[in-house]
Amino acid sequence: MTLAPERSAISPTAPHVTQAQHVAAEQHRLNTRLSLEGGAERTHPPKKSGRPNPMGHLTNEQIEAIGRELDAIRAEVMASRGARDAAYIRRVIRVQRGLEIGSRAVLLFSKNKYAWLAGTAGLSLAKILENMEIGHNVLHGQWDWMRDPKIHSTSWDWDMASPAKQWQHSHNELHHTYTNVLGRDNDLGYGLLRVDEDQPWELFHLGQPIWHLINAMFFEYGIAAYDLELRGNLQNWDELSEEEKAVFKANLHEMLGKIRKQAMKDYVLHPLVSGPSFLPTLLANFTANTVRNIWSNTVIICGHFPDGIDTFETDSIEGETRGEWYLRQMLGSGNISGSKFTHIMTGNLSHQIEHHLFPDMPSNRYSEISPRIKALMERNDLHYVTGPVLKQAYQVYRKVCRLALPNEEPGRSRWSVVRGELGKVVKGKGGARTKRHLPSTADA
């Protein structure tokens, strides 16, 4: 209760309620992911590749108990959000803006090689902070509870090719809901890489050790293309409805506008302002963007592709309960170990497991809960994947190289499958995009 002068003019209800049409809503069945009570008995069969189902060893009751425990941790942390957290994000934003202004000021004199080095390093750090610890997390709604309209998921935009709204759709909605579900989570290889044995192999994947590096360098544009579902939309253009085409065109238009503004800033205006340092500043901005791209790509691939992280069959999530969703988030994510500085520079995505469990929890709290999550997982015989960034990134690159080739088939080596496919292309019996579908163990 609060005391406040009555402000009849501001209260919107009165005039509308009298004119409003009145209807009654139907009784609704809740989305199963909102509830811990599973209802029907569920089974967890092995996957097509023959690998075991990652949830196989747990009973439904155990899964729901895990769900209850995680709900309790979430409630505890969310209830304790306060001034300390608000001060944290405001400090990070202040430091980031100071670093960006400072670095850009130094780059005005980037003809001098020390100025170039210092300015480029500072701007790279600023751009990383802006994308990772600030942009990614604000756009997740982690700071919406502060009710500050300036630091809010509905108003924030970031230093990225992809407009915030489009990224929120493909990332927050699709990736975080369908994490590591084959065929539903496009983050599994970004439609570019094959990162799981259960993903079908195509000839295109032969080049993926190279595609991966190019994607890392120009990651922000890769994400933009991915948010647009560029490849899928163009490949299936004739099958799209007029409405889908219109949405795609509107998104494309918005994205090109954003890219033009971003390029204008980094590659035209700031170099121009630098006068005689035009070219060094342009090069510095390109370098900072590339450093940021490679770093964010590295962090993100370490989140879902290193060894020991599981994927899930499409039909395994039908009627999924909240407990099972939690479990899939834990099994489908991996952490990065390191110093406090590493954690901040990764936007605390080094706590990818914790982030996937609670995407709207303020990022500064992930490190606090990580020992409890780790203990919970170990207690339930679940693998808490973590390791230093270089080790995790190396594992991913090794996997990208290995999975450039198809899986071994009974009686055939991997190379002989490739030779067979290539032969077909040469004889004109299939296009270069010929898809090979995995032989399931049942067929074999």
Added chain:
Amino acid sequence: MTAGLAEGVWKLASAIATPVLPDDYLDMFAPLRAGAELRGRITAIHRETADAATIVITPGRSWAGHVPGQYVRIGIDVNGVRQWRAYSLTSLAGAPDGTIAITPKAIPDGVVSNHLVHNARPGTLVMLDQAIGDFTLPTPTPDKILFITGGSGITPVMGMLRNLPSAGADIVLLHSAPRAEDVVFAAELAERDRSGQIDLRVRHTDTDGMLDLADLDREVPDWRERQAWVCGPTGLLDAAELHWAANDLTDALHVERFRPTIIEPGEGGEITLLGSKLTIDADGATPILDAAEDAGVLMKSGCRMGICFGCVVTMRQGAVRDLRTGEITTAEPGDELPIQTCINAVAGSCDLEV
């Protein structure tokens, strides 16, 4: 010419600062500058009673001034969460140092009033709206005035007294407070009484009982000749309205209702979609998103499990309950509170900007 140049410079600055605004950088250094969102900085805090304090605020350059008796909405971060409340201005209008002041009284469970009175510190930035309200004196000032105030209802009247000449009008002030130590501005009111600006009658309701307007004939025999301004608890205001109406003097009465806004959370209720002019009756287990879809309104949607924040819309007032945790979120009239519709059900009633 200059305007065109300024506009050009601003456009260039915006293109350089994108995706943030030049304002976001300027706010780091000059949050009170002209053209910024209206803010203020608390410059001093004076304790008035055990549970009331005067908060002196230096408003930003865009502050348009106020008329004595008006109130201002202030947005302050309490434990990290921005809260907006309205308080009467008690300061001199157009003070030489440019400051304004409010005098909140801490009420039980009052998140903001307790913070302002007990925890706020000088130096803190607050958000402000321009002053508003029509509980003000006309010009020229009437010759004979009656003020009736209760508790913190003294605050807009104090704002008026401080802005009136020390002599001139014939002013009677009937003020009620539980005990002597609860009277805000007690010393200053007594001083104004001594100097002759006002004729002050203070009533301590703990011992003297509540003011009965039937006694007005005895207390202020010429009250019918006076323009009256009344501010205080709802009971006092209701009684005043009845009394003046019964005497056919409604035009002479001006009231400011300091009413408690009580958003009483319930189970289910009415969801009003302001844009669609539609009111939906929904039960307490149905997410607002689903209820609206049933009624044929397709709102923004996303993951439908509360993680993607793709369904956030603005609640203008009302209460909703988080179906995952049972947590209640309330918005008072004047608030603009973004909520997720996929995991919240209506709890009583809510008005949404859809």
